[in-house]
Amino acid sequence: MIKLKVNRKEYTVDINPETPLLWVLRENLGLTGTKFGCGMALCGACTVHLDGEAVRSCVTPVARAEGKEITTIEGLSLDSGHPLQQAWIAEDVPQCGYCMSGQIMSAAVLLRENPRPADADIDAAMAGNICRCGAYQRIRRAIHLAARIQGQGGGR
Amino acid sequence: MEKTDVSSQVLTQLAVKIMLVIAALCLGALAPSTWAADDRDDAGARAAFLKAYPVFMHPRCLNCHPAGDAPLQGDDSLPHAQNVQRGPEGRGRYALKCANCHQAANLPGENLPPGNPKWHMPPPGMRMVFQGKSPGDLCKQLKDPAQNGGMTLEELIDHVSHDKLVLWGWDPGNGRSKPPSHVEFVDHLRTWVKKGAACPE
Ligand code: FES
Ligand code: FES
Numbered sequence: 001m002i003k004l005k006v007n008r009k010e011y012t013v014d015i016n017p018e019t020p021l022l023w024v025l026r027e028n029l030g031l032t033g034t035k036f037g038c039g040m041a042l043c044g045a046c047t048v049h050l051d052g053e054a055v056r057s058c059v060t061p062v063a064r065a066e067g068k069e070i071t072t073i074e075g076l077s078l079d080s081g082h083p084l085q086q087a088w089i090a091e092d093v094p095q096c097g098y099c100m101s102g103q104i105m106s107a108a109v110l111l112r113e114n115p116r117p118a119d120a121d122i123d124a125a126m127a128g129n130i131c132r133c134g135a136y137q138r139i140r141r142a143i144h145l146a147a148r149i150q151g152q153g154g155g156r
Numbered sequence: 157m158e159k160t161d162v163s164s165q166v167l168t169q170l171a172v173k174i175m176l177v178i179a180a181l182c183l184g185a186l187a188p189s190t191w192a193a194d195d196r197d198d199a200g201a202r203a204a205f206l207k208a209y210p211v212f213m214h215p216r217c218l219n220c221h222p223a224g225d226a227p228l229q230g231d232d233s234l235p236h237a238q239n240v241q242r243g244p245e246g247r248g249r250y251a252l253k254c255a256n257c258h259q260a261a262n263l264p265g266e267n268l269p270p271g272n273p274k275w276h277m278p279p280p281g282m283r284m285v286f287q288g289k290s291p292g293d294l295c296k297q298l299k300d301p302a303q304n305g306g307m308t309l310e311e312l313i314d315h316v317s318h319d320k321l322v323l324w325g326w327d328p329g330n331g332r333s334k335p336p337s338h339v340e341f342v343d344h345l346r347t348w349v350k351k352g353a354a355c356p357e
Contacts, residue, residue, distance in 0.1 A: 041257045041269050042237070054251035059263055106251035113250055125250035127239030 002066055006031065007075025017063035021055075022046045024062045025072060033073040033101045037130070044129030047102035048072045054109045073101035076108060081156030084108055087146035095133030103129045107143050116147055201351035208344035209291045214335035216325040220277040221286035227254075227277050228287070231333055246279035262329030270329040274321040278305075295355035309349045317342050 004011045006029060013028050020039075025031045025048070037045030039058045046058040049071040076082050080089075084104050087093075094100045103126070110117055110125035117125070122143050131139065149155055211217060219228040225242040226235040243249035248256070258275040262268075278284040282305055286294060297303045298312060307315060316322055326338045335341070 040267060044238075044251075047251070053253060053256055055256045059257060059269060060259070064259060110250045121250070123239055124241050125252065128237075128252050 002062055004029075004062070004065060004070060005068070006070045007072060013062075015062060017061060019062050020058050021048070021060040021062045021065050021070070022057035025057060025070075031072050031074050035098055035101060037099070037102075042130075043099070044102040044106060045099050047105040047129065049105060049108070052109070052112070054106045071105075073104060076104065077156055079156060082108070083146040083149040083155035084111065084142070086149055086155060087142040091138050091142040091145060093135055093138040093142045095131075095135050099129060099131045099133075099135075103131065103139055107139075107146070110143065111147060111150055115150060117143065195350050196352035198352060198354035201348050201354040202356045204344045204347035204351065205295050205354075206291055206356055208341050208348065209294065211325075211335045211341045212286050212289075212294060214325070214333075216328050216332065216335050217322075218286045221284055222277075223285050223287040225280075233287070242277055242280055244280065246277045262327070264330060266331035268330075270324070270332065272321050272324045274319075276321075291356040295353075299353060299355070309353055313342070313345055313349060316345060 002013050002015055002017060004013060011029060013024055015024055015028065022034060022036060025034050034048055034057060035045040036058060037043035041056045041059045044056065046056050047054050048057045050065055051068045077085060084107050088104060106126055106129050110121065114121050119140065122140055126139065215231050215233050219233055222228050227240055228234060229236045238252060240252050241249050248254040254275050257269040259271040260273045262270045289297065299309065301307060304312060326334050328334060
């Protein structure tokens with residue numbers, strides 16, 4: 001049995017401790033906002049937060065997450081009011097949308113650690129999240145907008 | 157008479173001992189205590205360092221000691237995909253911190269992130285570059301506490317012998333080549349230090 005805390009809720013799952021966290025989130029807990037892309041830490045689609053850091057859940061054995069705060073896109077805010085979520089809607093960022101929960105989870109770490117990121121900071125934070133639709137310019141714009149929203153105290 | 161002779165002998169011996177201690181202290185200030193002055197052999201030291209050098213240049217060791225600010229990867233030492241950077245502490249930046257993917261152990265299978273509890277690269281204030289360094293330049297850097305993380309030569313030997321992240325190089329996980337023998341590497345460096353740690357030209 002493994003005890004997990006996901007989006008401020010406690011769960012107990014009966015699972016092999018080697019199982020990737022992504023599998024547990026999607027298959028056992030039904031949190032399907034986090035996506036599977038490559039399964040090899042290459043694309044970023046599966047990014048979630050483990051104690052606030054942007055880990056790739058496809059290569060994270062669930063045992064590593066025990067006793068830590070896990071946050072998925074479903075738990076980033078209570079009502080999709082995180083500055084990034086507001087900016088993503090305002091800039092109409094997603095194309096197919098498949099990569100976007102990973103993009104937002106990575107960008108959330110960037111904005112927490114650097115509230116006014118320059119383009120180079122965005123490159124440094126986001127180059128590990130691949131978008132097969134090529135929405136990179138809108139992602140960049142939305143991160144700048146989210147920084148402004150956050151700076152004005154907006155967002156929930 | 158005899159008594160006086162004995163005490164003068166004792167005094168002479170004492171004086172010699174004191175001089176030896178002073179000499180040892182002076183030498184100690186210049187060089188680590190692992191070698192005595194008469195072990196010094198510059199040609200032997202240089203030769204020993206040259207034998208250890210290929211390990212430093214092996215991708216498992218060099219890839220995290222790059223000349224630039226991106227770690228390298230693979231046996232061809234290409235810049236790490238995903239624009240991974242050294243960051244302010246040698247642990248990556250923002251969403252791309254080393255330990256996000258490089259966990260406590262190697263993941264089984266090829267082309268999956270290797271791991272180690274200490275996974276990181278040198279911080280920007282102490283870059284310890286191996287890439288592109290000639291044997292002479294690398295040797296001088298390794299000897300200089302201002303460039304080697306503040307280590308004495310003895311500490312350096314201890315570091316290459318026991319440090320878990322150093323040892324990872326010889327346990328790199330599936331699909332990665334290993335540097336030449338760790339035992340011989342440490343032996344060569346020990347010899348280099350013992351013979352006075354002279355650097356190749
Ligand atoms: S699915 Fe995890 S990084 Fe691609
Ligand atoms: S929006 Fe389609 S992959 Fe990014």
